[in-house]
Amino acid sequence: MTARIAQVLLDSPLPQLDHLFDYAVPDHLVGAVTMGCRVRVPLRMGNRVVDAFVVRLVETSDFSGSLHEIESVVTSVAVLPPQLYDLARRVADRQAGSASDVLRLAIPPRYVRVEKAFGSEEARNARRDARARLTETLSNRAELIESAHPFSNIEPGSCRSVIMPTGTSSLPSGDVPAWTISVAQAAADALRGGESSLIVVPSYRDSDDFIRALTSLGVGDALVRTDARQSGGERYAAYLRILEREPVIVVGNRSATYAPAHNIGLIVMWDDGDSLFSEPLAPYAHARDVALVASQLAGSRIVFAGNVASVEAQRLVSLGFASEWSASRKSYPQVVPTDSLVNEGSRARIPSVAWAHAREQSALGPVLLQVARAGYAPALCCKECRVRAVCSTCSGPLSMPSARSTPTCAWCGAMAAQWRCPDCASTAFRLISSGSERTAEELGRAFPNTRVIVADGAHRVQNVLDEPCLVIATPGAEPLAQNGYRCVVVLDGESYRSRAGLRVDEDAVRHWCNALALARHDATCFLVGAGPQLGRVIATWDLRGFAKRELQQRAALGLPPVRRAATVTGPFADVDSACNNVRSIGRTRVMGPTSAQGDARAIVLFDYRDGDAVTSALRASIVTTATKSGRRKSGDSRTERVVRLRVRVDDAELGDSL
DNA sequence: AGCACGCCGACT
């Protein structure tokens, strides 16, 4: 008997359709319907035809009704390999979401032209030649990972948290951060053993650096890049490469964690504390969690590497799940913590010792100043009575985008040309903080013969040469300096201390270390306004101890990542009933629901051991509200918005409100 | 989402 029944996953965001449906394979499609291919199937009386993925082909169906037939095959390319379905299912369950939502992030849209080009004889030959070159290169290459390597001796299927040595490496194509070489070596070694690697980085500029490092090792032919800057066709072409049953090295942003590469032996996530790893689309799975599930399914090694250890990675260490490797403190630059004197003007913002040293070093080579914010003046107040200037329409903070521009609201973008102080009626402003551009302007005056370079979200600079210059950069936008910076000054430390939230200290330390990591090993650096505790952490480079203490604090409070958390939002009655469905599970604690502007919100804290029970109960609530009360129509107007229950599991942004 | 089924008020 032949497998004439296809179990398919419908490509629909409806939670009540998130399970496998059985369809009969008609005679004329036998052979064309393969596992993992895209098909179109009728849903309900044949009126509607929806896209679906064939997950399995079986001989018998458990469904009691009569089966409909698959209508057509969209493409016979198996875009959903079984391992990817398993991953999507596990991630969806963990997030109380739909597998099809996960697959929409994992599988790029189809491009017929790209598919045809990929399957052409010419393209196949080119790939075969590249493979032959690669085999040749790898057979001549000695093992790259030695015992001192941060990735040495990681057992298959196990996890490691690595605090990487800092510094830069020189390549013929320019300089790259030293970590990219270490990671590229590990990926090349895995490739030699016939294994694929997934290298997951926060942004495309990390990808650029890594790709140069990998190419320098001569294994560029195995590289597949996936990121959000690619066109749709490029993404699909990359996906088709990944699907080939050949080992590859995938580098990309958070979506690369889903890559269904052949025989994945190694997953590396760089700087997993970066908020870019938090997925903004349903079901909001954090790439770190996806990577952990993927490594478990593939039995691959997984490494969380960075200039710091995240609290989440440290938790894995403290559980004994992950081994740890930390760079020697001797390899770090010396950092002098200082306090700023006044929060105004460049002279006072930069303590005199730091000022003198930065001036001296900037005559010899590149010096980096990290400022907390981009733009000119991120905050303004009334010149007379010093009250904070806010937008008259939305009460957002007013800021100055450039030196002589009209004050603008940072939230709604409204121009405040006729601003008048609500307290004293004055119309004059005072600038109360400095962004990257104002800092550059001030320093340009103070260092008249030095070249000043601004690097922030609007001014992207990837590298600077080993020549005298002053670089003003915001966190995450620091250019790499050839041979390293001669001095790094981290300013605005106090701006972190005034923020509230669970992760502010962690983020501050991460941002500072990522800047300080760009200094030469013999540099003297300055950290301004960090306060005594965090200042000591950086001065002694006690990053592992810091992560441990943060973890202990979270444990004492019973907060993530020591416990898991889900936020539930929607109409009050729905949120309330969802909460009641989880309240009695284990040691689950429900905070709320609270009602704010329409939607109610509750936070559910639960133990890892109760994870399956809690997420499946939340999922059941979502299905119930979607089919019953969810279709409430407001009687008088046409604003019949379908209010649904939304659940975000392990949402990193939750920390901001705790 | 869509669409059918089903059980109560106004109608030829």
Added chain:
DNA sequence: GTCGGCGTGCTC
């Protein structure tokens, strides 16, 4: 007696 309102449920 029936027509049709939309609350409820299902989709292989």
